[in-house]
Amino acid sequence: MEGENLTIVPLIKLYRHEESFRRRPYMYGPCICIVVQGRKRMYYGGIGNQDKFNDYNPENYLVNSVSLPIESDAYDLSVEEPFLAIQIDIDQSLASKLVAEMDGDGAERKCSTDTANNLDISLSSPMTPGLNAVVLRLLETLDDPVAAKILSPVIMYELYYEILRGPRGQLLRNCVAQDIYAHKIAPLVHYIENNYNKTIAIETLSALAGMSASSLYTKFKEATTMTPLQFIQNFRLHKARRLILSGTPIGDASYAVGYNSPSQFSREFKRLFNQSPSEIV
Numbered sequence: 632m633e634g635e636n637l638t639i640v641p642l643i644k645l646y647r648h649e650e651s652f653r654r655r656p657y658m659y660g661p662c663i664c665i666v667v668q669g670r671k672r673m674y675y676g677g678i679g680n681q682d683k684f685n686d687y688n689p690e691n692y693l694v695n696s697v698s699l700p701i702e703s704d705a706y707d708l709s710v711e712e713p714f715l716a717i718q719i720d721i722d723q724s725l726a727s728k729l730v731a732e733m734d735g736d737g738a739e740r741k742c743s744t745d746t747a748n749n750l751d752i753s754l755s756s757p758m759t760p761g762l763n764a765v766v767l768r769l770l771e772t773l774d775d776p777v778a779a780k781i782l783s784p785v786i787m788y789e790l791y792y793e794i795l796r797g798p799r800g801q802l803l804r805n806c807v808a809q810d811i812y813a814h815k816i817a818p819l820v821h822y823i824e825n826n827y828n829k830t831i832a833i834e835t836l837s838a839l840a841g842m843s844a845s846s847l848y849t850k851f852k853e854a855t856t857m858t859p860l861q862f863i864q865n866f867r868l869h870k871a872r873r874l875i876l877s878g879t880p881i882g883d884a885s886y887a888v889g890y891n892s893p894s895q896f897s898r899e900f901k902r903l904f905n906q907s908p909s910e911i912v
Contacts, residue, residue, distance in 0.1 A: 639779045640772065642722060642787070648714040654702040656904055658869040661721040661806045663794065664693040665758070665766055669714030672704040675753065676856035683856050685755045692762070694794060695753040696721075696805035697820040699855075700862075700869040717766065722787065727807045729791050752814055752854050756799045765790045815840055816854040819847075820862075827866050828889040833859060868903050871896070872911065881908045 636645040654674070664671075666688050673693065676682035687693040705714045769786045772778040794803050805817035819836050836859055837847045851859050867888040874884035885896035885908075901907045 638773050639776055640783045642720045643769070643773065643783075644718045644720075646714065646716045646718060648705050648708055649710050651704075651706055651708045653704050655704075656700070656702055656869060656872060658866075658873060659695045659699045659701050659753075661697060661723070662695050663719040663721065663790070664695070665717045665719070666692070667715040667717065668712065669708060669716070670706055671714065671716070672706075673753070674702045674704075675699050683753075685753055687755045690758055691755040692758055693753070693755045694799045694802040696802040696814070697752050697817050698824045698866070699753060699820075700865040717770070719769075719787070719790070721791075721803070721806045723806050725784070725788060726791055726803055729788060729795065730804060730807050733792070733795060752802070752805060752816065752820070754799055754802060756797065759793070759797065762790070762793045762797070765793055814854065815842075816851055819851070819859070823863055823866060827863060827870065828887060830889075831863055864899060865903065868900055871900065871908075872904065875908055875911060881912075884908070 633647055633649060636647065638645060648669075659673070664687060668689065670686065670688035672684050672686050673695075674682045674684045685693055708714050765786060769783060769790065772783045772786065791803060794800060801814070805814045819840055822836070822839055823831060833844050833847070837844050840847050840850075842850065848858055851857070851862065855862055857865065867890070871884045871888045871890075874887060875881055879887070882893060885893055890896040897907055904911070
C-alpha cells in the first residue's frame with residue numbers, strides 16, 4: 632500500500648512510494664531506517680539555515696537519534712520500481728538495558744562512541760552482512776503473530792547490538808537517558824519533545840546542558856543547523872502539520888502546539904512549508 636504501513640510489531644513500519652517527491656516535510660523520531668529498494672535523502676536545518684543531509688539506500692542504513700523535523704527526497708520511482716523501506720522506531724528502555732550490559736560496571740567499553748562524528752545526531756552508514764541478516768529475521772516475524780510477540784523483542788535486541796558495536800553506536804547512545812557518552816544536545820531535544828507546547832526558556836535549556844547560553848547556541852547549531860528557538864518553532868510547526876493532516880481543526884492544532892496567536896501561527900506555518908494551514912487540508 633502507498634505510504635506508511637503499520638505492522639503487527641508496533642515499532643516497525645513499512646514504507647512504499649511509487650512517485651518521486653522533493654522536500655516532503657516529516658517528523659522523524661528516534662529510529663533506524665533500512666531501504667530495500669530505491670534511494671532517499673533526508674535534510675534537516677529549515678529555512679534560512681545551511682541544510683545537513685543524509686543519503687540512504689540499500690547499501691546504507693540511517694540512524695536518527697532524536698526527534699527531528701526534516702524534509703526528504705525520493706528519486707526515480709515508478710509503479711514497477713517503487714521506494715521500499717523499513718523504519719524501526721528505537722525503544723529507549725531496551726537500548727538503555729543493552730548499553731548498560733555492554734559497558735558493564737567498570738568494564739572495558741565495547742560500544743562505539745564514534746568520536747569522529749560526535750557532533751552528529753543523524754547519520755547513514757554502510758549495511759553489514761550481520762545487520763542485514765538480523766533485519767531479515769526480524770521481517771520474517773511479521774507474518775506470524777506468535778513469532779512477532781515472542782521473537783521480535785529478542786531480534787530487536789540483537790539489532791541494537793549490531794549497531795552499538797558498529798560505527799554508529801554513538802547515535803544509539805543518544806536515545807539513552809543520562810548516558811555519559813551521548814551527544815550533549817540529545818537530552819535537550821528530549822526535553823523539547825516533552826515540553827514543546829509550553830514556553831521554553833533558553834535559561835532552562837542552558838541549565839539542563841550545563842553550559843552558558845552562548846555555548847548552547849553554538850553547540851545546538853553545530854548539531855542541528857538551527858538555533859534552539861528555531862528548532863522549537865520548527866518542531867511545533869511540524870507537529871501542528873501532522874495534527875492538521877490527521878483531521879484536527881487548524882485552530883485546535885495551533886493551540887495544541889503552543890501558539891496563542893492564530894495569525895502568527897499561519898504566518899510562520901506558510902514561511903516554513905510554503906503553504907498556509909488551510910491549503911494542506
